[in-house]
Amino acid sequence: MSETTNAITRHHAELAAHLRVRVDAVTGTGSAADAAALVSFLDGELIPHAASEERDLYPVLDPIVAAHGRPTATMSIDHEFITRYRDDLAAATELLRAHGDPAAAAEVARLAGALAALVEVHLAKEERAYLPLFAAHLSGPEQEAVLRRMHGEPVAG
Ligand SMILES: [Fe+2]
Numbered sequence: 044m045s046e047t048t049n050a051i052t053r054h055h056a057e058l059a060a061h062l063r064v065r066v067d068a069v070t071g072t073g074s075a076a077d078a079a080a081l082v083s084f085l086d087g088e089l090i091p092h093a094a095s096e097e098r099d100l101y102p103v104l105d106p107i108v109a110a111h112g113r114p115t116a117t118m119s120i121d122h123e124f125i126t127r128y129r130d131d132l133a134a135a136t137e138l139l140r141a142h143g144d145p146a147a148a149a150e151v152a153r154l155a156g157a158l159a160a161l162v163e164v165h166l167a168k169e170e171r172a173y174l175p176l177f178a179a180h181l182s183g184p185e186q187e188a189v190l191r192r193m194h195g196e197p198v199a200g
C-alpha cells in the first residue's frame with residue numbers, strides 16, 4: 044500500500060465511524076432530529092465521496108483491474124461478509140434465547156437489517172453487472188452446464 048491509499052483508508056474509517064454514530068443515534072432514539080442529522084451526513088459526506096470515486100477513482104481503476112485484478116473479487120468479499128453476518132447473527136440469537144433481554148433483541152434486529160441490505164446490493168450486482176455478460180458471451184449449452192455444476196449435477200463432456 045502507499046501513502047495515498049492509507050489516506051483513502053483513513054478517510055473511509057472516518058466515514059464509517061461517523062455513519063455508525065449517526066445510525067446508532069437513529070436506531071436508539073428514532074427521533075426526527077437524529078434522522079435528519081443522518082440525512083445531512085449522507086448529503087454532506089458519504090454521497091459526495093461516492094460521486095468523487097465515480098468521477099476520479101473508478102475510471103483509473105477499471106483498466107488496472109482488467110489487467111491485474113480479478114473483477115469478481117469484490118463479490119467474494121461480499122460472500123465473506125455475508126458469512127460473517129450469519130455467524131454474528133447466530134451468536135446474537137443464542138444470547139437472545141439465553142437471556143431474552145432487549146439489548147440482544149436490538150442486536151439481532153440490527154444484524155438482520157444490515158444483512159438484508161448487504162444481500163440486496165449483492166444480488167443486484169450479480170444481476171446487473173454479471174448476468175447480462177454471462178448471457179451475452181456464453182452459448183445456451185455453456186450457460187446450462189454452469190448452472191448444472193452449481194447445482195452439483197453431472198455435466199457431460
Ligand atoms: Fe470509498
Ligand SMILES: [Fe+2]
Nearest residue numbers: 118122165169
Ligand atoms: Fe453471490
